[in-house]
Structures are given as structure tokens and as C-alpha cells.
Amino acid sequence: GQSLEQPSEVTAVEGAIVQINCTYQTSGFYGLSWYQQHDGGAPTFLSYNALDGLEETGRFSSFLSRSDSYGYLLLQELQMKDSASYFCAVFGDSSYKLIFGSGTRLLVRP
Amino acid sequence: GAGVSQTPSNKVTEKGKYVELRCDPISGHTALYWYRQSLGQGPEFLIYFQGTGAADDSGLPNDRFFAVRPEGSVSTLKIQRTERGDSAVYLCASSQSTGEGHEQFFGPGTRLTVL
Numbered sequence: 001g002q003s004l005e006q007p008s009e010v011t012a013v014e015g016a017i018v019q020i021n022c023t024y025q026t027s028g029f030y031g032l033s034w035y036q037q038h039d040g041g042a043p044t045f046l047s048y049n050a051l052d053g054l055e056e057t058g059r060f061s062s063f064l065s066r067s068d069s070y071g072y073l074l075l076q077e078l079q080m081k082d083s084a085s086y087f088c089a090v091f092g093d094s095s096y097k098l099i100f101g102s103g104t105r106l107l108v109r110p
Numbered sequence: 111g112a113g114v115s116q117t118p119s120n121k122v123t124e125k126g127k128y129v130e131l132r133c134d135p136i137s138g139h140t141a142l143y144w145y146r147q148s149l150g151q152g153p154e155f156l157i158y159f160q161g162t163g164a165a166d167d168s169g170l171p172n173d174r175f176f177a178v179r180p181e182g183s184v185s186t187l188k189i190q191r192t193e194r195g196d197s198a199v200y201l202c203a204s205s206q207s208t209g210e211g212h213e214q215f216f217g218p219g220t221r222l223t224v225l
Contacts, residue, residue: 004152035216042114042201042216043153087152096141097166098214100152 002026002092004101011107012078020073020104022088030091032064032071033098038084046073046086075106083108112136114217116202122223123192131187131220135204142185143214144177145201153201153216159185192224 004024012018022032031050035043049055049064049071061074075082085105089098115134123129135142141160145153155169159179167177174192179185189196199221203214 040218042218044216045213048213089152094166096143096158096212097155097169098143098145098153099155102150103152 002090002099004088004090004099006086006088006101006104008102009105009107011109014078014080014108014110016078017074017076018078018106020075020086020088020106022071022073022101024069024071024088024090024092024101026090026092026099028093029066029069030095032062033089033091034060034062034073035087035089035100036084037087037103043087078108080108080110082106114202114204114215116200116217116220118220119218120221120223122225124225125192125194127192127224129189129192129222131189131200131222133185133187133202133204133217135183135185135202136215137183139204139206139215140182141205141207141212142179143203143205144185144187145203145216147199147201147219149198156187189222192222194224197222197224 006022033048034046037043047062054063059076064071085103087103089100117132144156147153158166162182174190177187199219201219203216205212205214
């Protein structure tokens with residue numbers, strides 16, 4: 001089977017740094033993506049890792065370790081607007097079909 | 111520019127009825143995907159189109175579900191004999207092509223409620 005594990009909820013303070021972990025078990029692996037979804041909104045793309053290492057895009061960074069089947073999303077300088085659900089998603093046995101985790105609900109408090 | 115649009119935004123129907131959900135992808139995007147999202151869960155893949163053809167429909171739960179994309183742009187997801195368990199948000203996404211890392215652009219979804 002194919003599965004992704006990520007924490008269900010994380011709470012952090014405005015201005016802080018938070019890390020959301022994701023472990024995966026898939027029959028194949030092309031890459032790991034992260035999506036953000038506000039309540040009632042569409043998932044929006046944040047980052048993609050195909051190779052081991054850290055990718056940085058503004059306040060957000062994403063890391064991948066293929067040997068550990070593990071990745072994380074790092075959010076820095078948290079803002080209230082970052083309160084949302086964050087999904088890790090894997091291109092597993094194909095380069096087009098995303099397999100999503102159940103999501104991590106991030107609550108940013110003042 | 112315009113993003114992916116989906117209509118209707120909400121659909122309430124009775125068990126046993128037929129529904130159609132429409133997706134307008136971003137202009138020029140050849141790849142189109144349908145996903146289904148239940149409350150508190152991540153999107154679940156249903157079907158993938160490359161152009162007009164369904165390249166992978168392995169995620170469709172059963173033969174009550176069908177999707178078309180006759181001209182390679184707009185797509186319609188069709189559900190026959192709806193059941194209460196079909197209630198979910200149906201998301202459409204499109205991308206310029208497929209291959210590693212290609213960002214999928216999602217629409218706002220259609221919330222389907224089957225009474």
C-alpha cells in the first residue's frame with residue numbers, strides 16, 4: 001500500500017519557526033510536494049523536492065531525505081495568515097498522480 | 111490570469127439522482143485531474159486526462175463515476191445514482207504538462223452533498 005504520515009495539528013506563535021514532518025511509504029517515488037489549503041479554499045502549491053536536500057522559497061523551506069523516506073516543511077517568521085492546513089503529497093508510482101497525506105492543521109497564535 | 115474554475119460551487123442532491131460537475135482548467139494546460147476530498151482528509155486522486163483522453167482512471171471508485179473532456183479543455187465529472195457516501199468536495203486541477211515536479215493548479219472545488 002501507499003501511505004503518508006504527518007502530524008494532525010501544530011500550534012505556534014506569530015514570528016516563530018515551525019517544522020511539519022512527513023514520512024511516506026510508496027511503491028515508487030518521483031518527488032515530494034507540499035500544498036497549503038485555507039479553510040474552504042483550494043490547495044495551493046508551495047514546494048517540490050525530487051533530490052535530497054533543502055529547497056528554500058522565501059519564508060518556506062522544504063527538505064527531503066530519500067533514504068529515510070522523510071521530508072519536512074519549515075515555515076519561518078510565522079504570520080497569522082499562515083494558519084491553514086498543510087499537505088505533503090508524493091508522486092509515487094507515476095509522475096502525475098499525487099498521493100496526499102491527511103494534512104497538518106497549523107494554528108498561529110498572536 | 112484566470113485560474114481553474116469549477117461550477118457549481120455547491121450542489122445538494124437526493125440519493126439516487128444524477129449530477130454533473132464542471133471544470134474549466136487554465137487555458138493551455140493539457141493535463142487535467144480530478145480529486146475528491148472528504149472532511150479532514152487530503153485530496154484523493156480520481157482521474158487524469160492528457161488532452162482529450164483519460165490516461166488514468168484508476169481512482170474512480172466504481173462505474174457510477176465517469177468523466178469526459180471532449181475538446182481537451184473543459185471537463186465534466188458525472189456521477190450516476192448518487193449515494194450518501196459520495197458527499198465530499200470534488201477538486202479539479204490542471205497543469206501545463208506532466209513529469210516530475212510539475213505544479214498542479216487546483217480549483218476551489220464543488221461541495222457535493224447527497225441527502
